[in-house]
Amino acid sequence: MADDGLWSIGELAGHAGVTVKTVRFYSDRGLLPEAARSAGGHRRYGPDALDRLRLIRSLRALDLPVPDVGRVLDRQDALEDVIAGQLREVGSRLAALRWREAALGLLRDCAPEERADRLRLIGAVSAPPDTAALARFWRRWLPARLPARVVSAVLEQAVPQPPADPTPAQVLAFARLHAFVSGDCVGTERGQPAAHRPDGGYRPEVLYDGLGETYALASSELRSRRPPHEGEALDSFVSAYACAGGTRDTPTFRRRLSDQLAADPRIDHYWQLAAELSGPSAPTAGAAHDWLRAALDIQVARQAA
Structure with missing residues (x-):
């Protein structure tokens, strides 16, 4: 010095x-x-x-x-913000690495004749994956002019989040789900459920407001492994359709609703893949809907007998 x-x-x-x-x-x-x-x-x-x-x-x-x-x-007080930002970035990197690890394991363990198809599926998905394509699919599927809060609630129920530490099977399920919603899916008016059609007499915002709570009730039944049955969940399900259509819940209405739901187009493949991604502990809205439909069909058949 x-x-x-x-x-x-x-x-x-x-x-x-x-x-x-x-x-x-x-x-x-x-x-x-x-x-x-x-x-x-x-x-x-x-x-x-x-x-x-x-x-x-x-x-x-x-x-x-x-x-x-x-x-x-x-600025000494900037350290906390910088640390939080770095933790988010590191978390994103780790998620990407876990996804890549599971994807590589999927390719390593599959049969040689499957490798090209799986590589194509995986290559179309970012790492870590995002759910923007799934959200777009549901915005096309839902009836037009739904309030933003209703759309947001539906997306929260219908769009599964990729797991932070996926298995190879979950990587494949998400990649197939991404391919499904990115393809030529049902989304035109002719392919919509009756409650979505402008001439159906339904108020879709009322219907989806009611279905959110109804699916939660049915999901509880599914987690408890209870078979479809009459009760609060089914009554709430029927009430959602009755209120949306401006009519009363009667045995005749339940029969008509059973027939209508049986004729509605279905996206079972979506819900199957979503279930593979989420696991049995988190029933999908599709599984809840099927449970409620089965409960309604059982009740209608019993009354007819």
Whole structure:
């Protein structure tokens, strides 16, 4: 250290255990301000530069980008935000790696004749995957002009989230689900359930408001492995259709509803793949709908007998 109490760039580098090039790099980017310049124009640093340089190295060891390091140095309260952002980024990277690992395992363990098809399916999905294509499918499937809150509630129930640590089978299920919704799926008016059609007399927003709670009741029955039966869930299901159609819940209405639902187009393949992705502990809305339909059919058949 010179008589003025300042260090040269080489002295600072030696005390910190880094190269002169490293000190110059951080100085040039404004992270390590110099205290003065020598008569020859060389950089001079005060003793506090050593602590600042060590802090910079600690932050960089966590792989923080240089701009984030600058934010932390300028504002002490910025560290919490930077850490939170880095944790999100690391989580996303880990999710991508887990997805890739499961996808590679799927390709490794399949029969050679299946490999090309599975590679095509997997290649169409990002890692980690997102559910934008699934959400678009449901926006096409749902009746037009539903309130945003109703659409949001339906998407929450109908769009399965990819697991954070997927198995190879779940990777395949999601890839097939993505291919299904990205293809030429049923989505025209002729392929819609009767309750979606403008001339059907239904108020779809009322129907879907009621179905959300109804599916939750049926899902509880499914998790308990109870067979379809009469009760609160079925009554809530029928009431949702009756209220949406502006009519009363009567035995005649239940018979008509049973016939209508039997004739509605189905997307069983979607729900099958969604179930493979979510697992048995999380019944899909499709499984809940099928349970309720079966309960209604049983009741109608019993009354007819």
